[in-house]
Amino acid sequence: MVSYPNFCYKSDGRGIQQGLPVQKRGKDPRYKTTMLGFLTLFLSSVSSSFLNRYCVPTAETELAKLQRQFRLLEGNRHAYTLESRETIRRQMAEVKRLKKENEDLLRRQAVAEGHANLKQEKLRGDTLRSLLGQRDEVKQQVTQEKKRLAQLDKEIEAWQKHLASQKQATGSEFLIQEQKARLLRRIQTVENQLDKASSQFDSQLVVNSQLREDLEILRVGHDRFEQIYKNLEKELLDTRKAVGAIISTSSAAYDARDEAHARLSQLRDKAEKDLHQHESEMKELDRILDNDRRMSEFIAIKLQERMLTEEALKAKKKQEEERKKKDPEEELIESYSCTLDKILEITDTANLEFALNKYVKDEEWNFAQFNYVNEQNNQKELLWDQINQLRSEIEEVRKQDNEKEMEQLSRLQQTEAQVEAAIQETNRAELKLKGLRKIWEQLKSAIESLFWKLQCDHSMLENILGGTTTARDENVAIYLGLIEQKTNDLLAMYSYSVAEEQDQPYDTVETAQLLLGQTPAARPLSVNLRPPTAGPGHDPITEDDQRPLTHEELKEKVLKDVLSKTAALSIKKNTQTEVASALPGTNTSKKQLPVS
Structure with a gap:
């Protein structure tokens, strides 16, 4: 271990x-x-x-x-x-990411299961069930009416047969006439019943057709809702698929990056390890070569020392003399033997075979070491090339990842900005709609209040609307038309009363301008023509009366003057009975009326 x-x-x-x-x-x-x-x-x-x-x-x-x-x-x-x-x-x-997606799904589920949506679906279901129940009842009533008609036809045939038998039985003309009259009354009664049943049947058919139209509208609305729901569900599935694809792509990119990092670290470690190993081996080879070099130098020095000795010189002279005496072949053999002795002495071996084997082994070992060093250098260069290539690929992958992340981030920010803008626009539109609804309801209530305060003719309203006397969206224009008509009548009566009070002829042009809301041309009136009165409810003339009046102030002043002078005008002129009858009980309303 x-x-x-x-x-x-x-x-x-x-x-x-x-x-x-x-x-x-x-x-x-x-x-x-x-x-x-x-x-x-x-x-x-x-x-x-x-x-x-x-x-x-x-x-x-x-x-x-x-x-x-x-x-x-x-x-x-x-x-x-x-x-x-x-x-x-x-x-x-x-x-x-999963937590965020879970929160988003829970929020969507809460919105889908909201109280308003559930309530609306419940109301639609109740309405549809009630309409289906009414349809079954109408079908049953139609069947009963058909049965009654068949029964009446049978009764008519029976009475006709009975009448024929009575004619044969009775011979007197008086009885025949009486039976005819009775039969005619019976026929008229049955025809009246038939007309009544036919009218009821027609009205029921009208109701049935209306119910069919309502059912068709509901069916179209349901189909549209189903289509919208399917589209939204399809869009949700597409969004989920896109998110899944993006997640898988990101995961694959992250895995590839991690794998590249791991491979790069492994290659770096391997390169460092090979480099250290190569350095150690080179040091070992340098040490061996240095040792061999020193051994060679030592042997050379020893040989030189031996050769320089006197004995070596004498032996050399003697050998030269003998060499001169011998033939060249013997000298060559002798030189070879001397060389062989030197080799055996240097290699420290007993015979030539051992020396040759040792030399071959050393050469093979040196050649193997040389090949190993070259192979390690080539492998080192190859590894460095691979490392550089991996670095370039890693940089490219990082660059692509950064570009994809920036692109996805920009898309996400754009989508969030669009969603936020849509939500804000929706909130503003809802607030504006609520404000407009509130103003519209106030206007309808003010119009209805003004209609009843002016005591307009509501019989015409009942004839037009069929008994409905409440201001709604579809009948506001009718209310305004009747109010305008009543206002024109009041303005005409006011103009006539002012002319009568000032003892001036009735000016139709001024009345028309007053009805159109135009200010008549200023007339040079004398101050003494209208002396101040001390009657009750009459306000003194102030500086505010000298300025031009607005449309609302003019209406208020007209109504106030008309209501205060109705009694005096009725006594002074008998011809103004229409005015007195048109304005009874309005003397208690002296507040400013709301204007549409």
């Missing part, structure tokens, strides 16, 4: 494995990351074991190997920490 900080591993014949349960190793992402790290560590150990065959491991190499393993484990732990944080962040974002 090998222990490291924050991790626990066990070693067996197949390598190093993490101490996790067997059923959870395939699902835990830590297992995958750790196995990749240990696979790299195992490969580096295998490559290092090849070096350890030919060189003795030192404390520095062992320490470097342990430090490299420690760095790998630290990198794995750091990668797992980052991955856990990213997973927790994505889960929290998903929880927030």
Whole structure:
């Protein structure tokens, strides 16, 4: 068992494995990351074991190997920490989004299940059920009327048969005439009953047709409601699909980004590990080469020292003299043997075969080391190219993610702004509609009050509206027409009374201008023509009376003067009985009337 900080591993014949349960190793992402790290560590150990065959491991190499393993484990732990944080962040974002969607759905459900909508649906259902019940009753009544008509036809045939039998039985003319008269009365009674039943049947048919029209209107409204409901439901489904597609796309983008981050971190760790391994191997090779160089220098120095000795000089002279005596082939063989002795002495071997084997092994080892170094350099360059490519791809993905997020954010802001503007516009329209409804109701009540205060002819209103004497939206124009007619009559009577009071001829032009709401031309009237009166209810002339009057003030003054002088005019002129009869009981109303 090998222990490291924050991790626990066990070693067996197949390598190093993490101490996790067997059923959870395939699902835990830590297992995958750790196995990749240990696979790299195992490969580096295998490559290092090849070096350890030919060189003795030192404390520095062992320490470097342990430090490299420690760095790998630290990198794995750091990668797992980052991955856990990213997973927790994505889960929290998903929880927030689901909570927001749940609140939105609950709010929509509350709006759909509102009291107003339920009440309206209930009223429509009750109305439809009552109309269906009335239709069944009308059908039953029609069936009964048909049965009564058939029964009456049978009775008529029976009476006709009875009349024929009576004619045959009775021979007197008087009895025949009496029976004819009785039969005619009976026929007239039956015809009256038939006419009454026909009129009832016709009225019932009219009601039935009206009910059919109401049912058709309700059916059209129901179909329209169903269509709107289906459209809204379809729009909701499309919105949910779009949201789901956006969520899936975002999740895929996040997963791809996380995978790219993980792959980049793995490649970085692998590159750093390979770089450290390459540096350590290069150091080892430099050390071996330095050792070989020193050995070669040492051997060269030793050979030089031997050659410089006197014995070597004497032997050399002797060999030269003997070489001169011998033939060239012997000299060549002798030089080869000397060279072979030197090689055996340098290689410290007993025979030439061992020296050749050692030389071949050294050359093979040097060539293998050279190929390994070249391969590591090529792999290093390839890894750096892949790292640069991954960095460019990651930057491109980040750029695309930022652009998509900005685009989605702008769309969301635009949609929220449109929804907010629509809500505000709806609220303003509802407030304006409520205000206008309130003003309209006040106007209708004021018009109705003015109608009754002016004592307009309501018989015409009853004839037109069929007995309805309440101001509604559809009959306000009729009320205004009658009020205008009554006002014109009052203004004409006022003009006539003023002319009679001032002993002046009745001016029709001035009356027409007064009826049209125009101010007549100013006349130079003398102050003495209208002396002040001391009668009750007469206000003294003030400075306000000298200014022009508005339309409302003019109406108020006209009504006030007419009501105060009705009694005097009725006594003075018998011809004004119509005025006196048209204005009874109005002397108590001296307040300002509401004007439409």
